[in-house]
Amino acid sequence: xxxxxxxxxxxxxxxxxxxxxxxxxxxxxxxxxxxxxxxxxxxxxxxxxxxxxxxxxxxxxxxxxxxxxxxxxxxxxxxxxxxxxxxxxxxxxxxxxxxxxxxxxxxxxxxxxxxxxxxxxxxxxxxxxxxxxxxxxxxxxxxxxxxxxxxxxxxxxxxxxxxxxxxxxxxxxxxxxxxxxxxxxxxxxxxxxxxxxxxxxxxxxxxxxxxxxxxxxxxxxxxxxxxxxxxxxxxxxxxxxxxxxxxxxxxxxx
Amino acid sequence: xxxxxxxxxxxxxxxxxxxxxxxxxxxxxxxxxxxxxxxxxxxxxxxxxxxxxxxxxxxxxxxxxxxxxxxxxxxxxxxxxxxxxxxxxxxxxxxxxxxxxxxxxxxxxxxxxxxxxxxxxxxxxxxxxxxxxxxxxxxxxxxxxxxxxxxxxxxxxxxxxxxxxxxxxxxxxxxxxxxxxxxxxxxxxxxxxxxxxxxxxxxxxxxxxxxxxxxxxxxxxxxxxxxxxxxxxxxxxxxxxxxxxxxxxxxxxxxxxxxxxxxxxxxxxxxxxxxxxxxxxxxxxxxxxxxxxxxxxxxxxxxxxxxxxxxxxxxxxxxxxxxxxxxxxxxxxxxxxxxxxxxxxxxxxxxxxxxxxxxxxxxxxxxxxxxxxxxxxxxxxxxxxxxxxxxxxxxxxxxxxxxx
Numbered sequence: 001x002x003x004x005x006x007x008x009x010x011x012x013x014x015x016x017x018x019x020x021x022x023x024x025x026x027x028x029x030x031x032x033x034x035x036x037x038x039x040x041x042x043x044x045x046x047x048x049x050x051x052x053x054x055x056x057x058x059x060x061x062x063x064x065x066x067x068x069x070x071x072x073x074x075x076x077x078x079x080x081x082x083x084x085x086x087x088x089x090x091x092x093x094x095x096x097x098x099x100x101x102x103x104x105x106x107x108x109x110x111x112x113x114x115x116x117x118x119x120x121x122x123x124x125x126x127x128x129x130x131x132x133x134x135x136x137x138x139x140x141x142x143x144x145x146x147x148x149x150x151x152x153x154x155x156x157x158x159x160x161x162x163x164x165x166x167x168x169x170x171x172x173x174x175x176x177x178x179x180x181x182x183x184x185x186x187x188x189x190x191x192x193x194x195x196x197x198x199x200x201x202x203x204x205x206x207x208x209x210x211x212x213x214x215x216x217x218x219x220x221x222x223x224x225x226x227x228x229x230x231x232x233x234x235x236x237x238x239x240x241x242x243x244x245x246x247x248x249x250x251x252x253x254x
Numbered sequence: 255x256x257x258x259x260x261x262x263x264x265x266x267x268x269x270x271x272x273x274x275x276x277x278x279x280x281x282x283x284x285x286x287x288x289x290x291x292x293x294x295x296x297x298x299x300x301x302x303x304x305x306x307x308x309x310x311x312x313x314x315x316x317x318x319x320x321x322x323x324x325x326x327x328x329x330x331x332x333x334x335x336x337x338x339x340x341x342x343x344x345x346x347x348x349x350x351x352x353x354x355x356x357x358x359x360x361x362x363x364x365x366x367x368x369x370x371x372x373x374x375x376x377x378x379x380x381x382x383x384x385x386x387x388x389x390x391x392x393x394x395x396x397x398x399x400x401x402x403x404x405x406x407x408x409x410x411x412x413x414x415x416x417x418x419x420x421x422x423x424x425x426x427x428x429x430x431x432x433x434x435x436x437x438x439x440x441x442x443x444x445x446x447x448x449x450x451x452x453x454x455x456x457x458x459x460x461x462x463x464x465x466x467x468x469x470x471x472x473x474x475x476x477x478x479x480x481x482x483x484x485x486x487x488x489x490x491x492x493x494x495x496x497x498x499x500x501x502x503x504x505x506x507x508x509x510x511x512x513x514x515x516x517x518x519x520x521x522x523x524x525x526x527x528x529x530x531x532x533x534x535x536x537x538x539x540x541x542x543x544x545x546x547x548x549x550x551x552x553x554x555x556x557x558x559x560x561x562x563x564x565x566x567x568x569x570x571x572x573x574x575x576x577x578x579x580x581x582x583x584x585x586x587x588x589x590x591x592x593x594x595x596x597x598x599x600x601x602x603x604x605x606x607x608x609x610x611x612x613x614x615x616x617x618x619x620x621x622x623x624x625x626x627x628x629x630x631x632x633x634x635x636x637x638x639x640x641x642x643x644x645x646x647x648x649x650x651x652x653x654x655x656x657x658x
Contacts, residue, residue: 034484034485034552066619066626067619067624067625152625152626153567153623153624153625153626153627154566154567154568154625154626154627155626180566181550181552181564181566181568181569182527182528182550182551182552182606183527183551183552184526184527186527187527187528187606187607188606190606190607190616191606191616191617191628194615194616194617195617195626198617198619198626226527
């Protein structure tokens with residue numbers, strides 16, 4: 001390309017942008033709809049072992065051994081809602097498994113899920129305030145997720161403990177794996193599978209007994225497409241919690 | 255640089271005084287070329303600063319509270335005038351450099367210049383200077399450290415951009431065989447195929463690799479498209495803007511064929527959900543590629559052009575490898591470089607699915623960059639006579655047979 005032409009091109013784009021500024025301000029830019037693919041896994045301890053903070057520490061060391069760079073902390077929250085009814089029996093069709101999730105990378109949004117009906121909806125984060133005022137549904141159980149996040153080249157890893165609110169005992173460990181370059185679940189599948197293998201290879205060098213499990217989900221049932229969205233994350237968290245409650249023993253108290 | 259010019263003056267006092275002569279001796283030409291490159295670098299720096307000032311001027315015009323409309327308008331006009339002057343200067347320096355053979359393929363044409371070479375501007379922007387060659391030949395007054403640095407810089411760049419050029423006889427016979435296969439393609443081979451025109455190349459690619467979308471643009475329309483791609487955070491509604499671009503380029507097509515061919519300067523290869531590659535043609539309307547870059551399909555913005563770099567490591571690494579491969583194809587000089595390059599780019603359709611032919615895995619830790627990456631290398635020596643792209647074996651950086 002000729003030396004000066006490229007800069008001429010860039011300056012002409014500056015001029016055209018300048019012409020637009022003289023016109024009434026354009027509407028705010030549309031939100032990015034493409035998100036990198038993410039898998040949410042949970043820790044499945046082997047028979048006889050329980051979950052503890054030690055797993056988090058070992059996992060953190062493992063990430064650093066494969067050249068991960070610590071980026072900071074992350075947190076998320078999940079609420080189980082129950083309807084507030086005077087007379088329970090007259091409303092048998094109200095959902096019993098109504099979840100609300102706030103995600104670490106979507107601070108201005110809140111996600112609602114009804115698993116039995118395969119519904120997932122995105123709302124503004126202020127909906128939580130509205131729900132408190134309405135008092136039609138109340139949050140009976142709240143769960144917090146918190147931990148550290150790491151960057152490994154094109155991968156982002158978040159490892160965190162699962163802790164019910166007002167409690168110090170760890171209920172489980174979750175891990176988010178994100179592959180930043182692409183947003184198609186199908187295309188990223190092999191990459192994610194091999195990354196989890198590499199991760200388990202690194203973990204096998206520690207003294208931990210257990211593994212991180214990825215649950216095969218049919219996102220289509222929830223009306224979700226191949227392109228990854230935060231709703232996909234919401235669904236994964238809901239299913240992970242269900243599996244964790246069913247299969248992982250809570251840590252012993254004390 | 256100053257010491258070089260002093261040396262020039264000492265060695266050729268008559269030539270230095272005789273600056274009006276048309277047939278200047280090669281050392282003088284080279285010294286002039288180096289000086290012009292320096293001037294160009296200064297003008298480019300001025301342009302960058304000027305661009306910031308222009309933005310500032312625009313900002314002031316849109317915020318009438320901070321200054322009156324009159325003063326901000328004056329500022330805008332002043333910056334506009336100085337930018338145009340800088341760009342005019344840059345264009346004239348560029349023309350002079352091109353005339354003296356610096357920015358175009360100069361290595362081959364300068365065979366009668368006393369064994370000296372015009373400075374070569376490499377794809378990474380580095381300048382391989384005449385001064386180093388003299389230093390290595392021991393003709394200039396330098397220290398041992400200068401020589402070591404020069405030698406290291408030379409070998410690094412050679413290894414990076416011309417890995418196939420070797421002094422060994424083994425490489426020569428291989429390159430002879432490939433030169434033969436490239437000229438076979440030119441003269442027919444199995445299927446008479448003229449890969450000298452863009453429409454021919456496009457239709458052939460559509461048959462071979464139907465999943466890859468090949469589109470052509472003029473430079474300005476590519477810039478518009480890059481800015482309107484989702485992920486650029488631009489104000490345009492992405493589908494609307496790209497529709498407009500396609501409409502305008504189809505309007506061009508309905509015009510004279512010759513006129514259309516002149517305008518095409520950018521080729522975009524897009525495999526949905528896998529990658530977007532941008533190839534630039536120089537001069538516009540020809541079939542001579544001069545640079546290529548890979549990006550994520552979700553990326554957008556003005557940095558999406560053939561010399562830009564993706565925000566993601568995987569595409570950044572492929573882009574580096576691609577510039578080496580481009581040099582290889584250009585090295586044959588048979589005019590088949592564009593077709594070979596585009597075919598090779600299409601082999602990356604399997605970027606996230608084809609495991610490495612050496613270690614059998616998809617992901618591996620790359621030792622040099624300490625990153626986990628899929629196979630980024632695709633074999634290119636067998637192109638372009640390949641019937642399909644399965645012969646393009648995939649390799650990780652560390653597994654590639656090209657690596658020593």
